[in-house]
Amino acid sequence: MSSKHIFFTGLLFIIVQIAVAQDSVKVKKEVDRVWDNYELYHEASIKNRFIKHSDVIQLIQKNINSGLFSSEEIGRSIKGRSINHLTYGRGRTKVLLWSQMHGDESTATMALFDLFNFMSGNDEFDPLRRIIRDNLELHFVPMLNPDGAQEWKRRNDLEIDINRDARLLVTPEGRALMEIAKKIQPEIAFNLHDQSTLYAAGRTDKSATISFLAPAYNYPKDMNESRKRATQLILTMNDALQTKVPGNIAKYDDAFDPRCFGDTFQAMGFSTILIESGGFKGDPEKQYIRKLNFYALLTALESIAKKSYASQSLAKYDSIPENSRSLYDLVVRNVSINKEGISFRTNLGINLSQIKGPNYASMSYNGRIEELGDMELNYGHNEIEASQLSLVPGKVKLLLKSEWDKLTQEEEFQLVKEGYLYVKWTDTKSPTGPMSARLLNLTNAETGAIKAAGIGQQAQFILAKEGKPEFAVINGFVLDLNTEMKQVPNVFGY
Ligand SMILES: [Zn+2]
Incomplete structure (x- = not known):
């Protein structure tokens, strides 16, 4: 092999190496x-x-x-x-x-x-x-x-x-x-x-x-x-x-x-x-x-x-x-609803509207039911497959204001697991509007007045399997009741 030949072979080798490296x-x-x-x-x-x-x-x-x-x-x-x-x-x-x-x-x-x-x-x-x-x-x-x-x-x-x-x-x-x-x-x-x-x-x-x-x-x-x-x-x-x-x-x-x-x-x-x-x-x-x-x-x-x-x-x-324009913040699919004695399965579309906070420097959310019916062409940022679940209105727990003030997050979570979504003070009127660092809502309404599934209604309900609460939808946010406690951004006083 001539030295010239060796030189060109070597050069070719280097060029190939560079090409391989780049690739x-x-x-x-x-x-x-x-x-x-x-x-x-x-x-x-x-x-x-x-x-x-x-x-x-x-x-x-x-x-x-x-x-x-x-x-x-x-x-x-x-x-x-x-x-x-x-x-x-x-x-x-x-x-x-x-x-x-x-x-x-x-x-x-x-x-x-x-x-x-x-x-x-x-x-x-x-x-x-x-x-x-x-x-x-x-x-x-x-x-x-x-x-x-x-x-x-x-x-x-x-x-x-x-x-x-x-x-x-x-x-x-x-x-x-x-x-x-x-x-x-x-x-x-x-x-x-x-x-x-x-x-x-x-x-x-x-x-x-x-x-x-x-x-x-x-x-x-x-x-x-x-x-x-x-x-x-x-x-x-x-x-x-x-x-x-x-x-x-x-x-x-x-x-x-x-x-x-x-x-x-x-x-x-x-x-x-x-x-x-x-x-x-x-x-x-x-x-x-x-x-x-x-x-x-x-x-x-x-x-x-x-x-x-x-x-x-x-x-x-x-x-x-x-x-x-086809998304919702939350879609609940195939949930069983009982309304005026009629049972049916349907889908719920829930959106979070925004409520401006103090000095316009923060935001609270207001989750409402905005669709009920066929939602095959809609999707949610969040979805719950509820074909084994029934929608149940949240129960109202009667408490003194002082008892509410002392309630821990863990105790609130326990109440949610039992199907409670509201507290009604028995000794005084409670405040209205968004509240943070809570899982339960406050209500001044009559305890029998809570409804759970209708267009425009607040998205507050329990999803239960054979009577046992599996999920809570709290102000449009989902709590899985079989996992650890989680915060929701805000609840409401009604
Ligand atoms: Zn713009």
Whole structure:
């Protein structure tokens, strides 16, 4: 064998080795490694979704201090709260992102501050940061509706929905957004919202945790370059999110509405993407969905910086299922009910409506029966298969107020196991409204007046097997009576 031959054989061997290594170790994408390290960037001062303007102001100051962000006030809300615009990066492609134009939709606001922490970091992900910083000029307006956020309500303080104000621009918040968009002329725009937690991704049992839309810019819902780009970016984010929450991604209804900012901006030539954060089982405070938002946005920014989204085929958009309003918080299947002497088996759909707590900084829940009947095409975040079970109204335990005050959680759980769901004080009237750290409700009603299964009724009942309580549904939450005691978020005084 000649030395030349040995040299080429050796070279070939090395090339093959490199190829094998790349294939078998399958290099993890950079954004996926960021996902693995999310806790480093998670803004720990934001502990729940009830973030307020004062929190936002402090965090913006922190980011200005990092030296990488600049900030300006671009308007004031009706109540005089500042609307702030942050800028990051020095690239050619301009991207505008705004969040919380609906005051009670804060998931993306939380994620934006995680994203800012990432952007101002200094670690192994510097190459990714540099790509974003050098190619993009990012413009952020976190919490466009601070008055709504303060009272945890959708609309602004004039009771106008800012996202129906893109034409009339009556609201100062809407005007601020329109002015900054006209000034920047972004190539890409992100409109960040929350949707109902009761949307499913198509007719499935999977919640629509994230829903996307590339809004239409006219009534025939035509496709143009701007909308095409938005769609390709959605497909890029969808590919990434499917690896984290397979089947939980959907698309939002694309009917054209010229009152909305997304539709209007699309018509102005800014490729606009709507991201709606929905529900995910076991995440009522939306902290996991916040992480998904962070990941989706970082994926999109990297893709915009590298223009890699351009290779996405639009035909793939058809494979994303549509939002379907078919979920319930709890579905009880095939339960036996006895009503006015008639016994029948049916299904119950129960939803938890939200009751704002003090200072709009917490939430109580009110579980009610909203469906009774055929629910084959519906699913629950939670489900009980009850074909061996009968629905029984909870019993009322008569106690003195002093006895109630002394009752331990363990004693309450024991009473629930015996079929009690209510306590009636015999010596005085009891309070009404949500109560925490209890399992039993309080009632002032006559003891015979408790009914358990009807549309609009509070979801308080026992599921029993041959007379023995197996489950308690307490204010829409399920207690398995054969396992350890569990807390429920709140009960009620009636
Ligand atoms: Zn919204």
